[in-house]
C-alpha cells in the first residue's frame with residue numbers, strides 16, 4: 263500500500279495482529295453473482311469466496327418470480343432488448359443490454375445442466391408473464407421458489423464440484439489498494455479477528471442495500487457494504503438515485519417484508535382499492551402489468567386519494583388449486599400470517615426492493631479500480647437504466663458473473679506485478695465503538711430518514727433535510743469498533759448519503775426517481791447519468807453528471 267495513501271478505512275487495527283492469506287481471486291458474496299463468478303474462476307484459479315453470514319443468506323435465495331431469458335418460440339433477444347430499453351426509461355445502455363439478452367439464454371441452459379430443475383410442461387420450459395415483458399419470458403422453478411432452487415444448484419456445484427474455498431461468517435470490511443490497483447480485501451471473522459486477504463483480483467458481489475429503508479423486501483444482509491467499500495476505495499459509483507420500489511409487498515409491520523411476486527399479476531391477479539375497484543385499467547395499456555414505476559406511481563395516487571397507506575392484491579377470481587400449486591411460497595407465507603390468497607384481497611404497499619445503481623462496470627464487470635470487478639446488484643452495468651425490467655436481475659448476475667470469470671482467465675494469464683512490501687495503513691486507535699442499543703436506534707433512524715426524505719417521492723427540501731439528518735446522525739456516533747451490526751450501520755450511512763446526493767442532483771422525474779418539484783421527464787438535460795466517487799482532497803463525495811456513455 264502506498265505510504266502516502268489518505269483513503270479512509272472503516273475499522274481500526276487497535277494494535278492487534280492481522281492474519282494473512284493469499285489467493286488468486288477473492289469473491290465477496292454468495293448470491294447468484296458471486297457464486298457464478300467463483301465457480302467460473304475456480305476452473306483455473308485459486309478462489310476464495312467470503313460471505314458475511316451463511317452461504318444461503320442472500321437476496322438471491324428469496325427470489326420468487328424467475329429469470330427473464332429469450333428462450334421461448336415467440337421470443338428473441340431483440341424483443342427482450344427492446345422491452346429492457348423501454349422499461350429503462352431512456353437510460354439503459356444498449357451495449358450491455360445486448361450482452362445480457364444474447365448471452366442470457368445460454369447461461370440459463372447451463373444452469374439446467376448444472377442441475378437446476380426449472381418448471382416444465384410437456385417437456386417445454388414454462389414461461390411466465392411479468393410486468394413490461396411483451397411476451398411470456400420468465401423461467402421459473404418450484405412455482406415461485408426460483409431463487410432457492412437456483413441458489414441450491416449453484417451452491418451444490420460449488421461445494422461438491424469445485425475447488426472454491428468457502429469462508430462463511432467473514433465480514434469484508436474494506437478493499438485494499440496499492441496505489442491505483444485493488445490488491446485484496448480486509449475481513450473480520452466471527453471471532454473478531456481481522457484477516458488481510460491478498461488477491462490478484464477481487465470480485466465484489468455483495469448485493470444491494472434495501473436495508474437502508476425502513477421497509478424492504480431485502481434480507482438483513484443487504485446493507486450496501488460493497489457500495490460503501492467501493493466508495494472508500496475511490497471506485498466510481500453510478501445511478502445511485504434509482505431505487506426500485508416493488509408494488510406488492512405485504513403491508514404488515516415486518517422487516518424484511520414478505521413479497522407477493524409480480525408473477526401473480528402475470529397470472530391475472532388484480533390491484534384494487536378499498537372498494538374493490540381495479541385502478542390500473544386505463545392508466546397503462548398493460549394495466550397491472552405496466553412497468554413497476556408506473557404501477558407504484560398510480561398506487562401512490564390512489565392511496566393519497568383514499569387517505570390510506572395500502573391497496574389490495576386480489577386473486578379471488580383465480581382457481582384456488584392453481585394458486586396453491588403455482589405459488590406455494592406466497593400461499594404458505596400468507597397462510598402462516600393468517601391470510602388467504604384464494605378468498606381475501608391481500609393488503610399490499612410499495613416497498614424498497616432493488617438498487618439499480620452501484621459500482622460502475624464495463625461489459626466485463628471491470629470497475630474503475632483495476633483488478634476490482636463487480637457483478638449482481640452491487641454493480642451498475644447499465645442494463646437497468648432508470649427502471650429495472652422484472653426478472654432481469656438474476657439474469658444480470660449470471661451473465662456478468664460468467665463474463666468476469668472469462669475476463670479473469672485472460673487477465674490472470676498474464677504475469678502480474680509482484681506485490682511490493684506494503685504497510686496496512688489502518689488507524690491504530692483502540693475503539694470502544696457504540697453500544698448495541700445506540701447502533702440499533704441509529705439503524706432505525708437512518709431507515710426512517712431515507713423513507714421520509716428519499717423514498718418513493720422526493721423534493722429538494724426533503725432531500726436537503728435527509729442529507730443534514732444523515733450527517734448529524736453520523737456525527738453523533740463514535741467511530742465504529744469491531745462489531746458487524748455497527749460496521750453495517752456506518753456502511754448504511756454512507757449509502758444513504760450517496761443516494762441522497764445523487765437524488766438531489768437529478769432535477770427531473772424519470773423511471774423510479776420521482777421528484778415532486780420536477781415532475782416531468784427532461785430528456786434535453788437529463789438523459790444522462792449521475793456518478794459519485796470519493797474526493798480525497800475534500801474528504802467528501804464528488805457528484806458528477808455525465809454524458810450518456812459514462813466514462814469507463
Ligand SMILES: Cc1cc2nc3c(=O)[nH]c(=O)nc-3n(C[C@H](O)[C@H](O)[C@H](O)COP(=O)(O)OP(=O)(O)OC[C@H]3O[C@@H](n4cnc5c(N)ncnc54)[C@H](O)[C@@H]3O)c2cc1C
Pocket residue numbers: 290291292293294295296312313314315317319320321322323324325326327328329330408409432433434435467468469470479480481483484487488521615616637638639640652653654655656657659
Ligand atoms: C423477495 C425478492 C424477490 C426477488 N425476486 C426476483 C426474481 O424473481 N427475479 C429476479 O431477477 N430478481 C429478483 N429479485 C432481485 C434479485 O433477487 C437480486 O437482485 C439478486 O438476487 C442479487 O444477487 P447478488 O448476487 O447481487 O446479491 P445477493 O443475492 O444479495 O448476495 C449478496 C451476498 O453478499 C454478501 N455480503 C454482503 N456484504 C458483505 C460483506 N461486507 N462481506 C461479505 N459478504 C457480504 C451477502 O451475505 C450475500 O451472500 C428479488 C429480490 C427480492 C428481495
